[in-house]
Amino acid sequence: xxxxxxxxxxxxxxxxxxxxxxxxxxxxxxxxxxxxxxxxxxxxxxxxxxxxxxxxxxxxxxxxxxxxxxxxxxxxxxxxxxxxxxxxxxxxxxxxxxxxxxxxxxxxxxxxxxxxxxxxxxxxxxxxxxxxxxxxxxxxxxxxxxxxxxxxxxxxxxxxxxxxxxxxxxxxxxxxxxxxxxxxxxxxxxxxxxxxxxxxxxxxxxxxxxxxxxxxxxxxxxxxxxxxxxxxxxxxxxxxxxxxxxxxxxxxxxxxxxxxxxxxxxxxxxxxxxxxxxxxxxxxxxxxxxxxxxxxxxxxxxxxxxxxxxxxxxxxxxxxxxxxxxxxxxxxxxxxxxxxxxxxxxxxxxxxxxxxxxxxxxxxxxxxxxxxxxxxx
Amino acid sequence: xxxxxxxxxxxxxxxxxxxxxxxxxxxxxxxxxxxxxxxxxxxxxxxxxxxxxxxxxxxxxxxxxxxxxxxxxxxxxxxxxxxxxxxxxxxxxxxxxxxxxxxxxxxxxxxxxxxxxxxxxxxxxxxxxxxxxxxxxxxxxxxxxxxxxxxxxxxxxxxxxxxxxxxxxxxxxxxxxxxxxxxxxxxxxxxxxxxxxxxxxxxxxxxxxxxxxxxxxxxxxxxxxxxxxxxxxxxxxxxxxxxxxxxxxxxxxxxxxxxxxxxxxxxxxxxxxxxxxxxxxxxxxxxxxxxxxxxxxxxxxxxxxxxxxxxxxxxxxxxxxxxxxxxxxxxxxxxxxxxxxxxxxxxxxxxxxxxxxxxxxxxxxxxxxxxxxxxxxxxxxxxxxxxxxxxxxxxxxxxxxxxxxxxxxxxxxxxxxxxxxxxxxxxxxxxxxxxxxxxxxxxxxxxxxxxxxxxxxxxxxxxxxxxxxxxxxxxxxxxxxxxxxxxxxxxxxxxxxxxxxxxxxxxxxxxxxxxxxxxxx
Numbered sequence: 001x002x003x004x005x006x007x008x009x010x011x012x013x014x015x016x017x018x019x020x021x022x023x024x025x026x027x028x029x030x031x032x033x034x035x036x037x038x039x040x041x042x043x044x045x046x047x048x049x050x051x052x053x054x055x056x057x058x059x060x061x062x063x064x065x066x067x068x069x070x071x072x073x074x075x076x077x078x079x080x081x082x083x084x085x086x087x088x089x090x091x092x093x094x095x096x097x098x099x100x101x102x103x104x105x106x107x108x109x110x111x112x113x114x115x116x117x118x119x120x121x122x123x124x125x126x127x128x129x130x131x132x133x134x135x136x137x138x139x140x141x142x143x144x145x146x147x148x149x150x151x152x153x154x155x156x157x158x159x160x161x162x163x164x165x166x167x168x169x170x171x172x173x174x175x176x177x178x179x180x181x182x183x184x185x186x187x188x189x190x191x192x193x194x195x196x197x198x199x200x201x202x203x204x205x206x207x208x209x210x211x212x213x214x215x216x217x218x219x220x221x222x223x224x225x226x227x228x229x230x231x232x233x234x235x236x237x238x239x240x241x242x243x244x245x246x247x248x249x250x251x252x253x254x255x256x257x258x259x260x261x262x263x264x265x266x267x268x269x270x271x272x273x274x275x276x277x278x279x280x281x282x283x284x285x286x287x288x289x290x291x292x293x294x295x296x297x298x299x300x301x302x303x304x305x306x307x308x309x310x311x312x313x314x315x316x317x318x319x320x321x322x323x324x325x326x327x328x329x330x331x332x333x334x335x336x337x338x339x340x341x342x343x344x345x346x347x348x349x350x351x352x353x354x355x356x357x358x359x360x361x362x363x364x365x366x367x368x369x370x371x372x373x374x375x376x377x
Numbered sequence: 378x379x380x381x382x383x384x385x386x387x388x389x390x391x392x393x394x395x396x397x398x399x400x401x402x403x404x405x406x407x408x409x410x411x412x413x414x415x416x417x418x419x420x421x422x423x424x425x426x427x428x429x430x431x432x433x434x435x436x437x438x439x440x441x442x443x444x445x446x447x448x449x450x451x452x453x454x455x456x457x458x459x460x461x462x463x464x465x466x467x468x469x470x471x472x473x474x475x476x477x478x479x480x481x482x483x484x485x486x487x488x489x490x491x492x493x494x495x496x497x498x499x500x501x502x503x504x505x506x507x508x509x510x511x512x513x514x515x516x517x518x519x520x521x522x523x524x525x526x527x528x529x530x531x532x533x534x535x536x537x538x539x540x541x542x543x544x545x546x547x548x549x550x551x552x553x554x555x556x557x558x559x560x561x562x563x564x565x566x567x568x569x570x571x572x573x574x575x576x577x578x579x580x581x582x583x584x585x586x587x588x589x590x591x592x593x594x595x596x597x598x599x600x601x602x603x604x605x606x607x608x609x610x611x612x613x614x615x616x617x618x619x620x621x622x623x624x625x626x627x628x629x630x631x632x633x634x635x636x637x638x639x640x641x642x643x644x645x646x647x648x649x650x651x652x653x654x655x656x657x658x659x660x661x662x663x664x665x666x667x668x669x670x671x672x673x674x675x676x677x678x679x680x681x682x683x684x685x686x687x688x689x690x691x692x693x694x695x696x697x698x699x700x701x702x703x704x705x706x707x708x709x710x711x712x713x714x715x716x717x718x719x720x721x722x723x724x725x726x727x728x729x730x731x732x733x734x735x736x737x738x739x740x741x742x743x744x745x746x747x748x749x750x751x752x753x754x755x756x757x758x759x760x761x762x763x764x765x766x767x768x769x770x771x772x773x774x775x776x777x778x779x780x781x782x783x784x785x786x787x788x789x790x791x792x793x794x795x796x797x798x799x800x801x802x803x804x805x806x807x808x809x810x811x812x813x814x815x816x817x818x819x820x821x822x823x824x825x826x827x828x829x830x831x832x833x834x835x836x837x838x839x840x841x842x843x844x845x846x847x848x849x850x851x852x853x854x855x856x857x858x859x860x861x862x863x864x865x866x867x868x869x870x871x872x873x874x875x876x877x878x879x880x881x882x883x884x885x886x887x888x889x890x891x892x893x894x895x896x897x898x
């Protein structure tokens with residue numbers, strides 16, 4: 001049996017993996033949905049874009065469901081505090097997630113331009129909501145959020161929806177938005193008819209540039225404008241999961257963990273190198289361009305997770321209540337069992353997912369869409 | 378901290394509405410997908426084109442329903458964290474695991490394959506497509522298995538113990554959680570109910586085509602599949618419902634007594650109240666029509682074991698509240714000094730009853746200060762809503778027996794090739810369409826409303842499980858759900874009607890249905 005501290009670090013890494021899996025796999029679905037009206041100038045072009053994501057978006061979305069379920073199982077406090085604390089923001093995301101499955105399925109079921117257009121707007125809107133709120137939520141992790149525990153470990157939250165909209169958090173929202181729009185455009189460059197793909201390449205270039213500028217800006221803000229959190233006193237890595245057993249000091253730097261573990265720098269570095277890679281590759285080799293944008297998405301999330309380590313959710317109201325890797329996990333036995341289950345099942349998931357992508361491979365062309373839909377919606 | 382009762386009421390209302398709504402779609406998915414698998418198997422074995430068309434036509438309806446199930450399922454997973462944060466903290470160590478495994482083992486499978494099911498007809502071989510459909514069906518049933526393992530733990534929390542340092546329940550044995558006897562009975566009972574629903578859906582709509590004289594061959598074949606599948610499922614749902622009743626009477630005696638409106642312990646074997654008007658105030662059942670012995674047989678599978686009545690169970694609860702207060706006191710002492718040996722011993726002796734002390738939190742901040750009146754009130758609060766359970770159970774069981782009769786008759790008609798010989802039969806089959814929904818929603822009410830006042834039976838009262846959100850926030854989300862879910866329901870019904878009316882004959886627009894292209898593959 002692995003020791004408790006090691007399992008906690010593994011589950012921290014797995015949580016990151018699931019979030020990155022979600023951002024890469026479902027991120028391009030959101031990006032394409034967000035660009036639906038820009039890249040697709042008429043119904044046929046939009047059908048090309050939608051059919052490029054339709055066979056696989058549903059499986060991709062399970063990365064998010066699984067990230068939620070795994071957080072519930074491995075980090076129950078993180079799940080409880082974040083979902084209840086950011087109540088209305090989460091409700092907004094939930095609404096987006098409710099409308100997507102029905103949107104994809106219902107859009108083509110009635111042949112009427114107004115009906116199709118309604119669902120196009122709904123899919124676009126739900127894409128924007130998720131991309132923005134995800135970034136804003138991540139930004140708030142660096143700012144700390146206003147919650148505290150009482151002796152029963154019942155959490156109370158002292159703030160509302162609008163408190164989440166701090167300028168830094170909004171900047172993070174824009175980083176997320178530009179990053180995933182670029183990623184979505186890279187997918188369209190790979191999957192859509194050449195007419196649309198050419199448009200997508202231009203958008204991917206601009207969005208990647210915007211992303212890189214905003215990402216560096218956010219990094220500078222974190223370095224010079226935001227106080228970091230650190231565990232004060234002895235760090236107990238294998239104690240009971242009770243946040244109130246520790247003390248926390250505020251005022252250091254979020255880059256402290258980068259100084260402690262210099263290999264953490266590889267993440268932001270890779271993010272920027274990948275952004276350059278997207279610029280260089282997307283026009284000529286669309287598969288390589290998409291791989292570059294996937295790396296960009298993954299390493300951006302990793303760089304944020306590294307900076308926060310060992311914190312998962314810092315509390316600005318009562319820093320002692322902050323959730324960290326060492327005191328917000330499930331019990332030793334649960335982490336152990338869930339690791340075994342994940343080690344067995346996740347590779348199987350990846351195998352059949354790859355098979356599905358292989359079956360559904362190839363560009364969706366305008367000609368195909370015209371033939372299949374015959375001018376319908 | 379005092380719990381805001383408005384937040385509790387609104388959160389419960391929201392959970393019940395969203396769960397009942399989700400449960401309109403999931404059982405149909407569960408049942409319909411196996412019918413698709415059967416039809417496609419016949420297609421692959423016989424090579425007859427009509428069977429492929431059947432898969433594709435019923436597949437369209439399946440797809441609309443599947444999308445609704447997925448959309449409303451996300452809500453369920455979000456909602457534990459959003460509205461039941463203390464619940465999530467208190468039992469996440471146990472309850473989260475089956476949910477996460479459901480995602481990895483089942484939902485991933487169905488969600489990934491559903492796209493190939495619809496869009497892969499021309500991209501993979503017949504055999505491969507058939508395998509996709511079978512795995513899709515397997516995924517949906519596995520999904521139900523893990524969700525019901527989680528749910529069964531709420532009804533019968535085995536394999537876990539309270540940890541005073543982390544203030545939550547933690548797993549002591551995963552095999553007990555996963556092989557919970559309640560989970561096994563619930564799983565078979567619930568998926569069988571879904572299979573009945575799927576069979577009824579196909580049976581009723583096919584009957585409508587036969588009444589109109591449309592798609593006759595198509596409808597007769599569909600009805601034959603539905604009749605055989607439905608008969609097996611209806612028998613299973615009632616037999617396993619009985620097993621489920623037996624495990625309830627072992628583990629949730631109060632729920633059983635309330636379903637029966639059994640106010641006092643009767644000499645064994647207890648009689649079954651077929652009909653009556655339960656009177657909660659007087660604690661009696663008026664106009665009771667009783668069948669001797671039956672309840673004792675159902676509840677204990679014996680003739681000499683007694684089943685406790687409500688009054689006796691309330692007395693027992695009072696005793697457990699007393700023990701629970703001692704456990705609560707020990708827990709607070711351990712919070713000050715985690716090595717206090719005496720407190721450890723007290724908690725170990727009474728931690729099974731700690732939840733009963735938490736029932737008092739509704740009336741006093743500190744359960745140790747509770748007056749005898751508070752304790753009486755808390756003990757009385759362990760009685761669920763007797764009238765609702767009494768009637769919900771009886772209507773559900775009545776539907777179950779009706780399904781056996783209808784499917785047995787349909788099976789006979791299909792076997793003797795006279796499905797369309799009598800119009801009254803077709804009308805009966807058509808108008809029976811809503812009944813599985815009635816039975817299934819009532820089944821949810823018996824199981825979950827009957828669990829009240831507990832979120833986790835005997836461990837965590839529902840009222841304590843809520844988040845520290847404001848009533849206004851919950852009201853906002855509740856209003857949003859009512860609005861969006863109503864709109865979606867309207868669109869769903871509209872699309873279902875549209876495609877049913879069009880029928881397989883009207884949907885010739887599908888190139889793969891066109892006979893000229895369909896034979897080759």
